Amino acid sequence: MLLAIIHDAFKNLSGNLLRSGLTMLGVIIGVASVIAMIAIVEGGQVSLVNSIERLGTNLLFVWKKRLTVEERRLYAGRWTKLKYADALAIRQKFPELTVAPVDYFDGQIKAGKRDFSGRIYGTSPEYSEMRNFFPAKGRFITTVDIQEWQRSVVLGSTIAEVLFGIESPIGKEVKIFLHGRNKKRDNSTKKNGNSTKEGKKEQPRVGEYRFVVVGVMETKGESQGKDWDEMIFIPSTTMIRYFLGTDRIGNLVIHVPDRNRMDEFSKKLNQFLVQRHDGVDDLRIHNQGEFLKTVEQTLWTFRIVLGGIAFVALLVGGVGIMNIMLVTVTERTREIGLRMAIGARRQDILLQFLIESTTISIIGGGLGIILGIVSAYGFGNLVAQALPGGGDWGAVIEPPAILIAFTFAVGVGILFGLFPAIKASKLDPAEALRYQ
Amino acid sequence: MALIILRNIRKVYKTGNLEVAALINLTLNIEQGEFVAIIGQSGSGKTTLLDILGCLSHPTSGEYWLDGDNVHLLPDSQLTTIRNKKIGFIFQTFHLLPRKTALENVQLPMMYARASRAIQHDRASELLTMVGLKDRLYHYNNQLSGGQQQRVAIARALANRPALLLADEPTGNLDSQSGNDILTVFEQLHQQGQTIIIITHDPLIAQRAERCITLLDGKIMSDEMAHPSSATKG
Ligand SMILES: Nc1ncnc2c1ncn2[C@@H]1O[C@H](COP(=O)(O)OP(=O)(O)O)[C@@H](O)[C@H]1O
Ligand SMILES: [Mg+2]
Numbered sequence: 001m002l003l004a005i006i007h008d009a010f011k012n013l014s015g016n017l018l019r020s021g022l023t024m025l026g027v028i029i030g031v032a033s034v035i036a037m038i039a040i041v042e043g044g045q046v047s048l049v050n051s052i053e054r055l056g057t058n059l060l061f062v063w064k065k066r067l068t069v070e071e072r073r074l075y076a077g078r079w080t081k082l083k084y085a086d087a088l089a090i091r092q093k094f095p096e097l098t099v100a101p102v103d104y105f106d107g108q109i110k111a112g113k114r115d116f117s118g119r120i121y122g123t124s125p126e127y128s129e130m131r132n133f134f135p136a137k138g139r140f141i142t143t144v145d146i147q148e149w150q151r152s153v154v155l156g157s158t159i160a161e162v163l164f165g166i167e168s169p170i171g172k173e174v175k176i177f178l179h180g181r182n183k184k185r186d187n188s189t190k191k192n193g194n195s196t197k198e199g200k201k202e203q204p205r206v207g208e209y210r211f212v213v214v215g216v217m218e219t220k221g222e223s224q225g226k227d228w229d230e231m232i233f234i235p236s237t238t239m240i241r242y243f244l245g246t247d248r249i250g251n252l253v254i255h256v257p258d259r260n261r262m263d264e265f266s267k268k269l270n271q272f273l274v275q276r277h278d279g280v281d282d283l284r285i286h287n288q289g290e291f292l293k294t295v296e297q298t299l300w301t302f303r304i305v306l307g308g309i310a311f312v313a314l315l316v317g318g319v320g321i322m323n324i325m326l327v328t329v330t331e332r333t334r335e336i337g338l339r340m341a342i343g344a345r346r347q348d349i350l351l352q353f354l355i356e357s358t359t360i361s362i363i364g365g366g367l368g369i370i371l372g373i374v375s376a377y378g379f380g381n382l383v384a385q386a387l388p389g390g391g392d393w394g395a396v397i398e399p400p401a402i403l404i405a406f407t408f409a410v411g412v413g414i415l416f417g418l419f420p421a422i423k424a425s426k427l428d429p430a431e432a433l434r435y436q
Numbered sequence: 437m438a439l440i441i442l443r444n445i446r447k448v449y450k451t452g453n454l455e456v457a458a459l460i461n462l463t464l465n466i467e468q469g470e471f472v473a474i475i476g477q478s479g480s481g482k483t484t485l486l487d488i489l490g491c492l493s494h495p496t497s498g499e500y501w502l503d504g505d506n507v508h509l510l511p512d513s514q515l516t517t518i519r520n521k522k523i524g525f526i527f528q529t530f531h532l533l534p535r536k537t538a539l540e541n542v543q544l545p546m547m548y549a550r551a552s553r554a555i556q557h558d559r560a561s562e563l564l565t566m567v568g569l570k571d572r573l574y575h576y577n578n579q580l581s582g583g584q585q586q587r588v589a590i591a592r593a594l595a596n597r598p599a600l601l602l603a604d605e606p607t608g609n610l611d612s613q614s615g616n617d618i619l620t621v622f623e624q625l626h627q628q629g630q631t632i633i634i635i636t637h638d639p640l641i642a643q644r645a646e647r648c649i650t651l652l653d654g655k656i657m658s659d660e661m662a663h664p665s666s667a668t669k670g
Contacts, residue, residue, distance in 0.1 A: 011535050335534075339544070339548075340519075341519060342545040342548065343517070343519055344548050345513065345548070346513075346516075428493070430487045433492070433527070434483075
């Protein structure tokens with residue numbers, strides 16, 4: 001009996017292929033959009049959280065703050081911004097924290113005839129572990145490098161290849177040269193006794209210094225808008241001494257051992273630094289954990305908005321089913337009357353039309369799953385090609401999402417098919433038989 | 437006890453404020469095995485009577501016994517079962533389902549009676565063979581002539597071995613040759629003991645029945661046995 005009804009449903013649907021197809025299209029689009037939206041948001045989540053976690057977790061960043069006009073007036077030139085000494089003071093005050101100062105300048109690095117122009121970073125040994133970024137060959141910057149202003153350099157994997165090809169760069173000599181402001185910097189280094197002692201004669205160019213390659217970093221790729229493999233590291237102290245000439249530094253990266261104490265340390269550090277800076281609040285502390293939270297909150301907003309759109313699409317598909325089923329019931333009034341006359345019970349009629357609408361939604365749901373998966377991957381590829389560093393925004397398709405979308409589609413088919421089916425089952429047999 | 441007993445049947449249609457009495461205090465007995473024609477002008481209440489006899493609608497008042505069942509007291513759901521088991525319908529417009537073969541159409545009442553697929557198939561082909569459609573089992577409606585379609589409908593009406601065969605203007609949509617063939621089928625069924633009621637407005641068709649009841653304005657105007665000569669003729 002049930003089999004015969006299902007068979008009938010298929011016959012009726014295939015008897016009017018165009019109409020059934022168009023009705024299904026609503027469900028197909030609805031289900032496909034649910035799946036694609038979930039897959040894309042999940043993909044974005046994985047990609048963003050991954051790239052944040054790849055940069056190291058439990059991190060606080062200290063930056064100098066851009067002061068407003070009022071603040072400038074208030075502090076009347078007393079602001080000092082971030083100094084190398086701040087890093088040392090924090091280490092002393094909070095021994096449980098790991099602190100790495102970070103700054104950079106744009107320069108050129110030369111090895112024999114080959115050279116590369118890029119960003120040269122000055123930092124401390126702690127940086128490597130904090131950013132989850134380790135040397136593949138040789139070593140990273142060491143405490144000795146820092147203490148003795150060693151002219152040691154660690155190369156990103158791309159840089160090593162550009163400068164040395166397949167040769168091992170470890171122990172080789174390179175020259176680092178500060179772009180642009182070299183004159184001014186050169187003057188400042190002159191005041192420094194140390195540079196006159198060992199620098200002057202070796203320099204074929206003003207502001208150019210010999211360094212020894214001590215390590216090559218592992219390959220890390222691109223993320224957060226920078227290519228990690230094009231980074232060049234030298235000790236902070238060396239950078240200050242030879243290139244910057246001032247102990248102002250760009251930022252501090254601070255690792256908090258316990259994720260739950262991020263907020264606490266963020267507040268403590270702020271207090272400590274304001275105090276150190278004579279009451280001037282000229283620094284900003286950025287909490288990586290909070291950043292992660294913000295990203296996740298944003299993703300939830302996306303989920304709700306996109307999910308809402310997909311949900312509406314599915315409902316519209318359901319309304320399409322209801323509409324076409326009502327037309328079908330009217331068209332087939334005489335058939336319903338005849339079936340009742342020869343012994344169809346009301347529930348048989350109800351079941352017949354319900355199975356028809358459910359069949360539409362099951363087939364539509366199935367095709368929608370396929371379309372959803374295809375378009376989610378299509379979108380993933382599109383993002384990968386469109387955005388530099390968006391390469392890992394793959395669509396993430398999870399079986400529960402498919403199950404939910406499919407169940408929902410079938411539910412919509414049943415729900416919206418119910419009214420027409422009830423309408424059909426309530427017909428009066430004598431009247432239905434003679435319906436014109 | 438008679439197969440059909442109607443006592444003081446009234447049927448009143450209400451359309452807005454307007455009440456139309458389609459049947460007025462109709463009383464009638466029909467015995468098992470009778471071949472009855474009900475005739476009357478258009479609007480005399482023939483179709484209304486067929487609906488009541490066929491358990492498609494309840495009378496407004498009065499009593500109806502069919503094969504011992506107290507139809508006027510039964511709920512809708514049981515009327516469905518009675519229609520399925522005890523009544524075979526034949527309509528002027530055939531009412532075959534589209535996109536179904538002759539065989540599938542004949543199987544339909546048995547499907548609703550929850551008969552097994554094998555039984556459905558065997559009984560349906562047997563009936564179609566009986567009405568002369570042995571080689572049309574898998575034809576669709578649009579591949580059959582009107583007379584053939586009506587014979588499929590007769591086979592369908594007989595599927596569950598009904599106590600009563602109810603035909604509403606069965607030849608109305610047919611040419612005289614096919615109509616005649618259909619009446620011949622009815623006569624054969626009658627000879628096998630099938631109770632048949634044919635509703636028609638055509639006196640010539642009514643003549644081929646055993647008994648002829650004439651309706652006028654919802655009442656029985658005459659109820660007479662046909663001449664024995666006309667019953668045995670042909
Ligand atoms: N569904 C209905 N609603 C209102 N009046 C009806 C309905 N069906 C039949 N009638 C009226 O009942 C009377 C008998 O109709 P009907 O039984 O169809 O007669 P016949 O079949 O002999 O032509 C007519 O006057 C008709 O107008
Ligand atoms: Mg009529």
